[in-house]
Amino acid sequence: MKLYLKVLIGLAVAVVTVFTQNNNCILTGNSLGNLTSIQQQCTEIVIENFTVPANQSLSLRNLRNGTTVSFRGLISFGYAESLGNLIVVSGTNITVIGEPGHLFNCRGERWWDGFADNNGKLKPLFFLAINLRYSSVSGLRIKNTPQRVIAIQSSQQVVFSNITIDNFEGDRNGAHTTIGFDLNESSDITIQGSQIVNQDDCIAINSGTNSYFYDNHCRGGRGISIGPLGNRSSNVVRNVHVRGCTVVNSADGIRIRTFANTTGQVLDITYENIQFQNIFDYGIVVRGDLRGNRPTGNATEGFTIRNFTISNVQGWVRPSAISVFVLLAEGVASNWRWSRVNLTGTRNINSCTGVPPNSGVQC
Numbered sequence: 137m138k139l140y141l142k143v144l145i146g147l148a149v150a151v152v153t154v155f156t157q158n159n160n161c162i163l164t165g166n167s168l169g170n171l172t173s174i175q176q177q178c179t180e181i182v183i184e185n186f187t188v189p190a191n192q193s194l195s196l197r198n199l200r201n202g203t204t205v206s207f208r209g210l211i212s213f214g215y216a217e218s219l220g221n222l223i224v225v226s227g228t229n230i231t232v233i234g235e236p237g238h239l240f241n242c243r244g245e246r247w248w249d250g251f252a253d254n255n256g257k258l259k260p261l262f263f264l265a266i267n268l269r270y271s272s273v274s275g276l277r278i279k280n281t282p283q284r285v286i287a288i289q290s291s292q293q294v295v296f297s298n299i300t301i302d303n304f305e306g307d308r309n310g311a312h313t314t315i316g317f318d319l320n321e322s323s324d325i326t327i328q329g330s331q332i333v334n335q336d337d338c339i340a341i342n343s344g345t346n347s348y349f350y351d352n353h354c355r356g357g358r359g360i361s362i363g364p365l366g367n368r369s370s371n372v373v374r375n376v377h378v379r380g381c382t383v384v385n386s387a388d389g390i391r392i393r394t395f396a397n398t399t400g401q402v403l404d405i406t407y408e409n410i411q412f413q414n415i416f417d418y419g420i421v422v423r424g425d426l427r428g429n430r431p432t433g434n435a436t437e438g439f440t441i442r443n444f445t446i447s448n449v450q451g452w453v454r455p456s457a458i459s460v461f462v463l464l465a466e467g468v469a470s471n472w473r474w475s476r477v478n479l480t481g482t483r484n485i486n487s488c489t490g491v492p493p494n495s496g497v498q499c
């Protein structure tokens with residue numbers, strides 16, 4: 137009797153093990169039909185050699201607490217013109233892993249037309265993390281996205297590590313607004329050890345608190361950016377720490393930009409140990425005069441940019457580029473401490489406005 141029971145229990149355990157670990161938790165092929173049941177049943181999900189059908193999202197919005205999602209092999213996407221999201225991830229205590237040898241080949245060249253995401257062809261976003269908490273995303277290898285790569289919205293305590301974004305081919309082929317990381321209303325987001333090759337901001341922090349950007353390499357693109365801020369539902373960026381990054385072959389290196397005639401706050405910002413190479417517009421630019429997305433030359437009051445530290449920024453900007461430029465209304469900026477900023481390029485002596493006293497800023 138006892139033996140019989142043991143065998144029965146053993147069999148049951150074996151069956152359950154096979155069910156939870158096996159093919160039922162692997163999504164492969166090109167149908168999303170099983171994705172809902174996989175999310176309900178599995179905490180170890182594998183997505184392998186999968187093609188997301190055109191005009192659909194790989195929607196991982198119903199993951200169970202503690203789920204790991206691993207990507208293997210080639211992940212590709214059907215073509216449709218839309219502003220949707222190719223991949224969406226939400227949940228708590230989620231681990232997303234790109235396994236060695238996998239690749240997201242978005243074939244963004246099908247969308248690239250020299251226009252922004254919402255002009256010309258409508259272009260989908262690659263990866264939206266929304267309401268993602270206490271989670272990590274690591275090792276993703278991403279090639280040729282239609283527009284923005286990773287948008288992080290309304291999320292908390294998420295670490296992105298070792299992400300490789302390669303939109304290099306977009307330089308010659310009309311890629312636009314391929315922002316690497318786009319942060320919005322999130323807190324405690326860390327991005328580290330990543331390589332970003334693109335045509336727009338390496339990272340754009342639009343709102344939120346406690347954003348950390350460590351040991352990343354930015355190439356192409358428009359640098360490590362805060363904003364442009366103003367005119368959104370939230371216009372406060374607080375506590376940003378950027379450390380140990382390089383910015384190469386980029387229009388700008390570091391930038392903080394706000395729209396004229398809007399209000400908001402940029403507080404507690406530190407950039408340290410940054411290397412530039414071949415910057416062609418501005419090394420460091422802080423300006424409060426945008427209208428639309430363009431500079432007007434007239435900065436306005438309405439923003440506070442307080443406690444802004446820059447320490448140890450070295451490297452070269454092109455001779456024609458301006459190494460440091462600040463255009464703010466008087467009284468907007470306070471408590472800045474810049475030191476060891478050593479950049480080549482044009483020094484536009486006395487061209488800066490709104491720089492607070494004793495800040496160490498040298499224009």
Ligand SMILES: *[C@@H]1O[C@H](CO)[C@@H](O)[C@H](O)[C@H]1NC(C)=O
Nearest residue numbers: 160161169170171173174177
């Ligand atoms: C996956 O889909 C196939 C065919 O559509 C079905 O037979 C199978 O039961 C599904 N598996 C799960 C885990 O839902």
Ligand SMILES: *[C@@H]1O[C@H](CO)[C@@H](O)[C@H](O)[C@H]1NC(C)=O
Nearest residue numbers: 162164165184185208209210
């Ligand atoms: C995925 O593709 C790779 C390379 O073609 C192949 O080795 C592997 O067996 C595929 N996996 C599945 C589940 O089909």
Ligand SMILES: *[C@@H]1O[C@H](CO)[C@@H](O)[C@H](O)[C@H]1NC(C)=O
Nearest residue numbers: 191192193218219220221260
């Ligand atoms: C699918 O198309 C509709 C209509 O154009 C659009 O609203 C939606 O965002 C698209 N979804 C995806 C994922 O592309």
Ligand SMILES: *[C@@H]1O[C@H](CO)[C@@H](O)[C@H](O)[C@H]1NC(C)=O
Nearest residue numbers: 201202203204228229230231
């Ligand atoms: C998070 O998920 C892991 C499994 O991936 C689990 O071991 C751990 O207990 C979870 N943590 C919490 C606080 O739920």
Ligand SMILES: *[C@@H]1O[C@H](CO)[C@@H](O)[C@H](O)[C@H]1NC(C)=O
Nearest residue numbers: 201202228229230269270271
């Ligand atoms: C999910 O995980 C978090 C920590 O990662 C834990 O605090 C929370 O209680 C868990 N929620 C549920 C519903 O298990």
Ligand SMILES: *[C@@H]1O[C@H](CO)[C@@H](O)[C@H](O)[C@H]1NC(C)=O
Nearest residue numbers: 272273274275296297298329
């Ligand atoms: C990121 O890569 C570094 C260096 O290869 C490695 O030490 C680290 O464990 C990786 N981190 C994650 C979360 O994969």
Ligand SMILES: *[C@@H]1O[C@H](CO)[C@@H](O)[C@H](O)[C@H]1NC(C)=O
Nearest residue numbers: 287289290320321342368369
């Ligand atoms: C920022 O997030 C809010 C909601 O959290 C959303 O409505 C808005 O579209 C997002 N903006 C951008 C630029 O992503």
Ligand SMILES: *[C@@H]1O[C@H](CO)[C@@H](O)[C@H](O)[C@H]1NC(C)=O
Nearest residue numbers: 367395396397398426427428
């Ligand atoms: C702010 O938004 C309003 C309404 O959408 C628009 O009319 C105005 O031009 C915007 N201002 C700026 C500075 O972008």
Ligand SMILES: *[C@@H]1O[C@H](CO)[C@@H](O)[C@H](O)[C@H]1NC(C)=O
Nearest residue numbers: 396397425426427432434436
């Ligand atoms: C700011 O608003 C004032 C008053 O409406 C207007 O005259 C000025 O042109 C605006 N500045 C910019 C840069 O849009």
Ligand SMILES: *[C@@H]1O[C@H](CO)[C@@H](O)[C@H](O)[C@H]1NC(C)=O
Nearest residue numbers: 375376377403404405406443
């Ligand atoms: C200034 O900002 C840094 C982060 O960039 C923060 O650690 C520090 O506490 C802030 N100092 C004050 C006086 O708020």
Ligand SMILES: *[C@@H]1O[C@H](CO)[C@@H](O)[C@H](O)[C@H]1NC(C)=O
Nearest residue numbers: 396425427431432433434435
């Ligand atoms: C900038 O300010 C000057 C002088 O106040 C004004 O004549 C001009 O129209 C303003 N330009 C814009 C774009 O607001």
Ligand SMILES: *[C@@H]1O[C@H](CO)[C@@H](O)[C@H](O)[C@H]1NC(C)=O
Nearest residue numbers: 450451452476477478479480
């Ligand atoms: C500034 O950098 C140049 C090389 O880019 C170097 O030769 C020079 O010594 C540096 N100056 C200081 C004060 O660090």
